Amino acid sequence: MKMVIFGLSVSSSWGNGHATLWRGLIRALSRRGWTIVFFERDVPYYAGARDLDTLEGGELVLYPDWAEVQPAAEREVADADVAIVTSYCPDAIAATDLIQEAPVALRVFYDLDTPVTLAHVRRGKLPAYIGPDGLRGFDLVLSYAGGPALAELRSALGARMTAPLHGHVDPERYRPAAANxxxxxxxxxxxxxxxxxxxxxxxxxxxxxxxxxxxxxxxxxxxxxxxxxxxxxxxxxxxxxxxxxxxxxxxxxxxxxxxxxxxxxxxxxxxxxxxxxxxxxxxxxxxxxxxxxxxxxxxxxxxxxxxxxxxxxxxxxxxxxxxxxxxxxxxxxxxxHTSDRRAQELESILAQCGNAQRSSQPAAEAI
Known part of the structure; x- marks a missing residue:
């Protein structure tokens, strides 16, 4: 199975909580047989505090601008089983257009910042990473937040199918250590x-x-x-x-x-x-x-x-x-709450979503 991700950052944990989450999840998914490609725009503030150069368990594609990387992105998405666009991805709307035009089995939006997203919506303004059609074009919307947020993603942004995918930790990286x-x-x-x-x-x-x-x-x-x-x-x-x-x-x-x-x-x-x-x-x-x-x-x-x-x-x-x-x-x-546990949960969610598509289940529901 192949997964292509268009995200904020995996190469630098400076000033964001996305990077360590993706590192753990990608390592866990790769152990389960997934091929992962992560596209990240190379911006100065992350480049100046980069703490990862090689993505263990996946391929990291750093690019200067969307126009330059688009051909490579199209090639990678062409044979992907799952394509994911995340919140705060600087080219989220362009990546969304790309995956919605490609023959991808599952098109996924992963909102790692759901409360921020919905706060924007309540103020009558979409965040920069969501286009005018909301989330209607995705087969599945994953949410870092659970509870009532899932229903609001469906009612406010048109998400067809939602599921929580909470935070997690890689216990090989985070474990008891000596005091400093x-x-x-x-x-x-x-x-x-x-x-x-x-x-x-x-x-x-x-x-x-x-x-x-x-x-x-x-x-x-x-x-x-x-x-x-x-x-x-x-x-x-x-x-x-x-x-x-x-x-x-x-x-x-x-x-x-x-x-x-x-x-x-x-x-x-x-x-x-x-x-x-x-x-x-x-x-x-x-x-x-x-x-x-x-x-x-x-x-x-x-x-x-x-x-x-x-x-x-x-x-x-x-x-x-x-x-x-x-x-x-x-x-x-x-x-x-380990990355391995979340990888298992993600596989189960993706399988349920695929089964729902094949059986033509109702358009809006929570997994």
Whole structure:
């Protein structure tokens, strides 16, 4: 089976959550016999922070502009079993036109940013990666978010068949590691700066740091502005490539997950960082959003927090209690949220979609 993907980035994890997800999923699919070709526009900001040159389990095609790569894209799609266009792909509309004109068995749109997409639609404006016909031309729309988002993709954008394909983690890349003294702290947070996460970062880390000057706090990520409310006990580590993530998580007693506003509001949309930290055996404190307890058991595998005081209380738990929570989270991830598990789910979804096409099932439905 052959799959062609037109995506945002797989070569650089700088400032985006797509890359590590695709790396894990492509490796898992290749082990299951798939041939994968990933098309990525070569842009300066990713080229300057590229942390992958060879795509393990697939072929990476970096291109300067669509006009130059279109002939190659047409050749690859011509014999593809599945062609996927993703959210935030800079040439998504051109790629959509290409695959809808080609004899592809299954045409798929994978929205890795469903809450953002639907927020645009509610404001009466389509995002740049969706054309005027919405999602009607795709056989299947995969969504990073589950729950009510699936129905809204059908009603608002005309998706014919929808299915959730949540985040995941490659446990060969994310696993317990030795602590790194450079990242040592009591509470850590790893994530690209985002204005719509800042209220949570302020409540669950900055305010905690101000009230507990005896503790050490560490933030790792990219794009943090100079006006960020730093404190004397908050330390910053500039963008970390994925191989450094396990050591980062291992170096603090607790790590924080803060969900972007649109994702938290919609629910059933766990951050990829959540699975990565859990796979490393980290004890996690997380903001609360609808459906989070369908991915991890509150109190046993993850610590939900709503206030600054909740985080302070979590920091006062014993080391053994935190280690137990981290172990439980890792066991849950290995059982349900690995890239191999998502690859199996994707194959099942694609098979169901193909069967539905052959049996002429109703045009709009959820798998």
């Amino acid at each position: 003294p450079d990242f040592a702290g009591d509470l850590s947070y790893l994530g690209t700066y985002a204005a719509d996460r800042q209220a949570g970062v302020d409540r669950f880390l900055v305010q905690v740091a101000r009230r507990r000057p005896d503790l050490r706090f560490v933030i790792g990520g990219a794009q943090y502005p100079q006006e960020f409310p730093w404190a004397g006990n908050i330390y910053f580590v500039r963008h970390l490539p994925p191989p450094d993530h396990p050591g980062f998580y291992a170096s603090s007693r607790l790590t924080l997950n803060v969900t972007r506003h649109a994702m938290a509001e919609m629910g059933w949309c766990p951050s990829g960082r959540l699975f990565e930290a859990a796979a490393c055996g980290a004890a996690i404190v997380t903001d609360v959003w609808p459906g989070f307890d369908t991915f991890f058991a509150a109190g046993e595998e993850i610590i939900p927090v709503e206030t600054t005081e909740n985080v302070i209380a979590a920091l006062e738990l014993s080391d053994e209690a935190l280690r137990r929570i981290g172990r439980n989270a890792r066991e849950r991830v290995l059982a349900e």
